[in-house]
Amino acid sequence: MLCILAHLDKEKVSAVQSLEKKLGKTIIAFSCGDIGVSSLREDELAQIRDAEKKLGVALVAVTQA
Numbered sequence: 001m002l003c004i005l006a007h008l009d010k011e012k013v014s015a016v017q018s019l020e021k022k023l024g025k026t027i028i029a030f031s032c033g034d035i036g037v038s039s040l041r042e043d044e045l046a047q048i049r050d051a052e053k054k055l056g057v058a059l060v061a062v063t064q065a
Contacts, residue, residue: 002062003032035062 006029008016020027038061040048048059 001032002035003030005029006031033064035064037061038063 006012008029012029016027016029040061044061048061052059
């Protein structure tokens with residue numbers, strides 16, 4: 001399972017903001033889903049590693065389950 005920041009429409013953002021004001025706390029919305037790790041060729045893995053170095057982030061290739 002992988003969780004990422006949720007993409008919320010205006011109505012949902014408003015609901016979260018209202019709850020934040022009520023509680024006096026910052027709230028972060030996540031969406032989770034089942035995923036599998038993708039098989040990569042050596043050249044694909046090299047491209048991902050290069051992008052990680054350039055971007056300063058960790059990247060993971062996945063497939064949706």
